[in-house]
Amino acid sequence: MPDSPRSHYLRGLRDGAPFIFVVAPFGMLFGMVATEAGLPLTQVMGFSVLVIAGAAQFAALQLMKTDATTAIVLATALAVNLRMAMYSAAMAPHLGAAPIWKRAVMAYFLVDQTYAASALEFERHPSATLSQKIAFFAGVATFACLPWYGATYLGATLGSRVPPELALDFAMPITFLAMIAPMMRTAAHVAAVAVSVAAALVFAFLPYNLGLLVAAVLAMAAGARVEQMSARRRAAA
Amino acid sequence: MTMSDGYVWGIIAGLGIGSFLIRFSFLGMIGSRQLPEWLLRHLRYAPVAVLPALVAPLVLWPQATGGEPDPARLTAAAATVLVGLLTRQVLFAILGGAVVLYTMLWLVG
Numbered sequence: 075m076p077d078s079p080r081s082h083y084l085r086g087l088r089d090g091a092p093f094i095f096v097v098a099p100f101g102m103l104f105g106m107v108a109t110e111a112g113l114p115l116t117q118v119m120g121f122s123v124l125v126i127a128g129a130a131q132f133a134a135l136q137l138m139k140t141d142a143t144t145a146i147v148l149a150t151a152l153a154v155n156l157r158m159a160m161y162s163a164a165m166a167p168h169l170g171a172a173p174i175w176k177r178a179v180m181a182y183f184l185v186d187q188t189y190a191a192s193a194l195e196f197e198r199h200p201s202a203t204l205s206q207k208i209a210f211f212a213g214v215a216t217f218a219c220l221p222w223y224g225a226t227y228l229g230a231t232l233g234s235r236v237p238p239e240l241a242l243d244f245a246m247p248i249t250f251l252a253m254i255a256p257m258m259r260t261a262a263h264v265a266a267v268a269v270s271v272a273a274a275l276v277f278a279f280l281p282y283n284l285g286l287l288v289a290a291v292l293a294m295a296a297g298a299r300v301e302q303m304s305a306r307r308r309a310a311a
Numbered sequence: 312m313t314m315s316d317g318y319v320w321g322i323i324a325g326l327g328i329g330s331f332l333i334r335f336s337f338l339g340m341i342g343s344r345q346l347p348e349w350l351l352r353h354l355r356y357a358p359v360a361v362l363p364a365l366v367a368p369l370v371l372w373p374q375a376t377g378g379e380p381d382p383a384r385l386t387a388a389a390a391t392v393l394v395g396l397l398t399r400q401v402l403f404a405i406l407g408g409a410v411v412l413y414t415m416l417w418l419v420g
Contacts, residue, residue, distance in 0.1 A: 095402050117319050124327030129365060134322055136374075138314060147322050152329045154365070160357035163337035163350065170338060181335035190358060241416055243375040244384050248391050248412070250366040252404035255395025257359050266356040267363045274364035275371065289364035290357075297356030298349070 079209035082202070086213020089195065093187040093218040096249055098225045100128050103245050105229020107132070111139050115230050122226035126219065127185060130154040132246060153287055160294075161189035168196045168207050180211055186253070187218035261304055266297030383419055387412035 101122065108118040108131075121131050134151040142150075161184055169180055191214040196207060258264050270293035277285030370388045372378040391408030398404065 092400075092402050095405070112314060113319060117316075117323065120320070120323045121326075124323055125330055127326075127330050130326065130330065134326060138319070138322065144318065144321050144325070148325045148329065151322075151326050152333065155330045155333050157357055157361040158330070158334045159336050160354050160361075162334050162339075164354045164357070166337040167351075174339070177338050178335060181338050182331060184334040184338070186358065186362075241375065241384075241412060243373060244387065244412055247366050247369040247373075247384075247388060248405055248408040250362050251370070251388055251391040252395050252401045252408065254359065254362050254366070255392045255404055256399040256401060258396065262356065263359050266359040270360050270363035271367040274367045278368050286361070286364045290360045293360035293364065294353045294356045297360065298352040301352060301355070 077206065079205045082206040082209040083213040086191070086195075086210040087216055088213075089191045089210075090187065090214035090217040093191075093214075094221050096253070097187070097218060097221050099245055100249055101222045101225025102229035102232070104128060104131055104135075105226040106232060107229075108135055109230045109233040111135055115227075118226060118230045119223070122222055125151075126182070126222060127155050127158075128222075129246070129250075153284070156287060157290065158184060158189075161186075161193075164189065164193055168192070169204070169211065171204050172208055176208060180208070180215075183211075183215040183219050185219060188214045190253070190257075191218070260301070262297045262301040265300040266293045269293040269296040383412060383415035386415050 104122065105118055108121065109115075113121075113135075121134075125131055125134075130151040133154045134147050137147045137150055162181065165180070165184065169177065172180070188211060192207075192211050195210055196202070202210070254267060258267055270289050273289035273292045274285055277288045279285070280288065370384065371380055373381055373384050375381075376384075387408045390411035391404050394407030395401070395404030
């Protein structure tokens with residue numbers, strides 16, 4: 075049965091499988107860096123299980139190392155995660171009819187990778203049923219989220235045995251860049267990326283990571299505007 | 312550097328609850344209500360709006376070099392983007408970036 079939830083789960087598994095190569099090193103990296111910063115294993119795992127958000131975990135850790143106040147750490151790390159409100163809104167039309175507990179579970183697993191893969195899938199197959207869409211999401215989450223815990227544990231136990239020559243500090247930027255480049259499909263996407271980079275650098279002086287949020291809002295507006303202009307040009311031609 | 316248990320667990324709890332509420336926001340409260348077209352048009356660009364802003368300062372001002380621009384890391388970043396644009400594959404882009412990073416670090420130190 076090609077349309078059973080099971081087949082959609084398997085498709086999600088397949089689409090999510092490559093993320094294991096992103097999530098595993100990233101999770102290990104967090105485990106190593108957090109252990110090196112002096113956190114015991116329970117706290118390192120607490121981060122990855124309860125927060126389950128790589129960039130925000132790194133941001134929080136970075137600030138904690140500088141003895142920032144709890145309020146500043148939380149505000150900054152949550153600002154990094156604010157983009158997930160947009161993911162939540164984007165998923166709502168597709169998954170919003172699910173029972174509340176399923177929505178809560180999916181919300182917990184709503185990360186960059188599950189969002190990106192699901193948004194692409196739901197855009198391609200808008201007529202899929204609710205249970206098919208939930209099954210696909212679960213499939214992506216299997217490889218995109220579950221390895222996060224084990225990888226963190228592995229990294230934490232390897233701890234500080236990694237030599238600095240490995241330049242693990244740059245694993246995160248390379249991972250993000252590798253995710254961004256294939257997304258630049260249209261002029262609107264390219265415009266959004268350009269504005270995002272420029273604004274992030276210009277507004278880098280703003281405290282509490284606010285520059286990131288300003289850049290994100292400006293870049294989204296740029297993308298939406300260019301999309302509208304392109305559509306009008308096509309309609310006029 | 313000493314971090315008290317209360318400090319760390321407070322941050323973990325706050326971040327865990329806060330992150331969940333952000334993720335649950337629209338999915339949990341708005342439910343299946345259809346969002347307006349202008350909002351969807353903006354949301355389409357959320358990933359390409361947030362991720363580059365997150366990564367740009369890390370590339371230009373890497374912490375490992377104390378915030379000084381670093382030829383090895385800049386070249387690796389450029390290689391990652393180039394391979395990503397050409398192959399449209401996240402994994403190939405990561406591999407390309409890693410190979411260039413290690414080659415450059417080995418060459419320039």
